[in-house]
Amino acid sequence: MRKTRLNTDRIRAARLAIDPVFLNTPLYSAEALESALGCTVNIKLETANPVRSFKARGTEVIASQLAQNGLRAVVCASAGNLGQALAWSGRRRGLEVTVVASRFAPTTKLDRIRSLGAKLKLVDGAFEMARDRAATFAQEEGIRLVEDSFDIETCEGAATIGLELVEKKPSFDTVLIALGGGALATGVGHVLKAMAPNIEVICVQPLGAPAMTKSWHQRSVVTTDSIDTIADGVAGRRPIPAVLDDLLLVADDAVLVQEASIIAGMRILLDHAGLFVEPSAALGIAAILEDPDRFAGRSVVTIVCGSNVDLAAYYRWVGAVRFR
Amino acid sequence: MRKTRLNTDRIRAARLAIDPVFLNTPLYSAEALESALGCTVNIKLETANPVRSFKARGTEVIASQLAQNGLRAVVCASAGNLGQALAWSGRRRGLEVTVVASRFAPTTKLDRIRSLGAKLKLVDGAFEMARDRAATFAQEEGIRLVEDSFDIETCEGAATIGLELVEKKPSFDTVLIALGGGALATGVGHVLKAMAPNIEVICVQPLGAPAMTKSWHQRSVVTTDSIDTIADGVAGRRPIPAVLDDLLLVADDAVLVQEASIIAGMRILLDHAGLFVEPSAALGIAAILEDPDRFAGRSVVTIVCGSNVDLAAYYRWVGAVRFR
Numbered sequence: 001m002r003k004t005r006l007n008t009d010r011i012r013a014a015r016l017a018i019d020p021v022f023l024n025t026p027l028y029s030a031e032a033l034e035s036a037l038g039c040t041v042n043i044k045l046e047t048a049n050p051v052r053s054f055k056a057r058g059t060e061v062i063a064s065q066l067a068q069n070g071l072r073a074v075v076c077a078s079a080g081n082l083g084q085a086l087a088w089s090g091r092r093r094g095l096e097v098t099v100v101a102s103r104f105a106p107t108t109k110l111d112r113i114r115s116l117g118a119k120l121k122l123v124d125g126a127f128e129m130a131r132d133r134a135a136t137f138a139q140e141e142g143i144r145l146v147e148d149s150f151d152i153e154t155c156e157g158a159a160t161i162g163l164e165l166v167e168k169k170p171s172f173d174t175v176l177i178a179l180g181g182g183a184l185a186t187g188v189g190h191v192l193k194a195m196a197p198n199i200e201v202i203c204v205q206p207l208g209a210p211a212m213t214k215s216w217h218q219r220s221v222v223t224t225d226s227i228d229t230i231a232d233g234v235a236g237r238r239p240i241p242a243v244l245d246d247l248l249l250v251a252d253d254a255v256l257v258q259e260a261s262i263i264a265g266m267r268i269l270l271d272h273a274g275l276f277v278e279p280s281a282a283l284g285i286a287a288i289l290e291d292p293d294r295f296a297g298r299s300v301v302t303i304v305c306g307s308n309v310d311l312a313a314y315y316r317w318v319g320a321v322r323f324r
Numbered sequence: 325m326r327k328t329r330l331n332t333d334r335i336r337a338a339r340l341a342i343d344p345v346f347l348n349t350p351l352y353s354a355e356a357l358e359s360a361l362g363c364t365v366n367i368k369l370e371t372a373n374p375v376r377s378f379k380a381r382g383t384e385v386i387a388s389q390l391a392q393n394g395l396r397a398v399v400c401a402s403a404g405n406l407g408q409a410l411a412w413s414g415r416r417r418g419l420e421v422t423v424v425a426s427r428f429a430p431t432t433k434l435d436r437i438r439s440l441g442a443k444l445k446l447v448d449g450a451f452e453m454a455r456d457r458a459a460t461f462a463q464e465e466g467i468r469l470v471e472d473s474f475d476i477e478t479c480e481g482a483a484t485i486g487l488e489l490v491e492k493k494p495s496f497d498t499v500l501i502a503l504g505g506g507a508l509a510t511g512v513g514h515v516l517k518a519m520a521p522n523i524e525v526i527c528v529q530p531l532g533a534p535a536m537t538k539s540w541h542q543r544s545v546v547t548t549d550s551i552d553t554i555a556d557g558v559a560g561r562r563p564i565p566a567v568l569d570d571l572l573l574v575a576d577d578a579v580l581v582q583e584a585s586i587i588a589g590m591r592i593l594l595d596h597a598g599l600f601v602e603p604s605a606a607l608g609i610a611a612i613l614e615d616p617d618r619f620a621g622r623s624v625v626t627i628v629c630g631s632n633v634d635l636a637a638y639y640r641w642v643g644a645v646r647f648r
Contacts, residue, residue, distance in 0.1 A: 008496075019350075020354050021350075024348065025350070025373035026345075026349070026350065027345075027372065028345050028372065028373050028374050029374055030374070031439070031440075032436060032439070040388050043372070045372050047598060048349065048350035048352065048367070048372060050352050050353055050354070050355060052597075052598055099488060112356065115355070115356070115359075118356075269598060270635070271635055273376075274371060274376055274600050274601075274631035274632070274633075275600065276594060276598050276599065276600045277598075299503050307598035308598070309598075311594070311595055
């Protein structure tokens, strides 16, 4: 196949830079989901760690490189999870971490970024505004800018999940991956296509934030004007061309799901698997709910990528469960 | 020290019989809990597996022995989690599994036992009645009776958690363990006292089901007349003498906690760690809440031992969170 920007040997090496607390996460069949979904659902759980998302796999790589090179400061834009992860990885290596985020990001994510000792700068707009602001700040200060999904370490860090999947002698035929900027999808997708090419890689994005999925289908970057989804972790309007190029090489499909399906997915994960997750982590279940025939009888992995969600919002969305 | 019934070499060997999906579970610092609790809280997460509790560590050992010896049937009494685990372990080895449980056990636990292919027999009383019924059934049928906490495999299976704790080069000084029949406490306690004796082992039981804790303090078996706790997984009235003897050797303390503290613990785990747990799994947090001075500044491990809880009951107990 044509080559992505990612490198499998570097992905293997990345594991040595990542604190083991983020590695070898649970992978198990949540059998109680089968009756609700009509297929075998294997959970790859990325929430049982100090930052409650997979993002530290990438920030550990970056922060260890910065520390090795004697650099002291770093900035990123974040929807909330990357910022927490970079704060965690930076703090233990003595780095000064600045995170730029939207003031509309979930309170719990912003609070945790502050608690982890990072400087938090808020912008009055969406993620794209934070991205621009972070880039400016990096230039002004002369410090490293971490660009999620563009910086290869964020993709290759996430790709270590792919190694763990293929090393488990997979009994699954499909992997469902939340699609936002593309780090997770290109990372895991790269490893699967390199090492287990028969496994179908399906990216899932909210209908209310469809830029990357539209771009994938059109095979060129499509930007959108607005965002309308509760899945804040994957809400972007401006796909990065180089990331799209990689995604075109490794994804077998990219699908869009409705908000109601995301909420139903969150509810099903709570009800049948005992998992409290943020909206982005329910995208895979949402995809199954929207197209049950496609997945009927198959064995699917869904990466439960984060659990940082405001409790009040969670109850508002998933609240109907209280009347069962 | 005087010797428990457990054997560290057998515990090491037990790991080879246990499906890896139940081993090497996450252990991580849930830093967001610190501000609420005043100490470092390390989560040992035993819920991210096919049966959502630690119990399969023991049933895997038992079922593999039965299969090796050509036996075909097995029965246990269960509050709900052991039954699920034995059903899971037995099914994959072709064993006929019968589970005797109280009809007042959580619906979700009973449903899962049935779904996993076990025969479920319900009794009209509490766990002790199920225990008696299971013993009679085993005798009538001439099949193996699995007695939780008494059968050494249930203790040594649980003890593999202890190996994982000590192998992580512990940065903690205290382990809080839910106390019911005693398999988890004597298992983990045995390993800690054998391999890391300076770590304090504290058992936690509900005030509404205090038999084993009272027995530990009196150094002889105390039975109680009734049970009044939502922590169904640890609700017993008749401690087993041999298990008490082991517990006396490995526990540094045994404390009782109120129902309100268990509920507060469940809420804190949801709110600050994103973990949906059954009441028994919140006993450790409850103990910290009831005696914050004792734990102030310490580094504590709490074993989150199960997440099988009826959603409606969970919302009824923890429901106040919806008004935040």
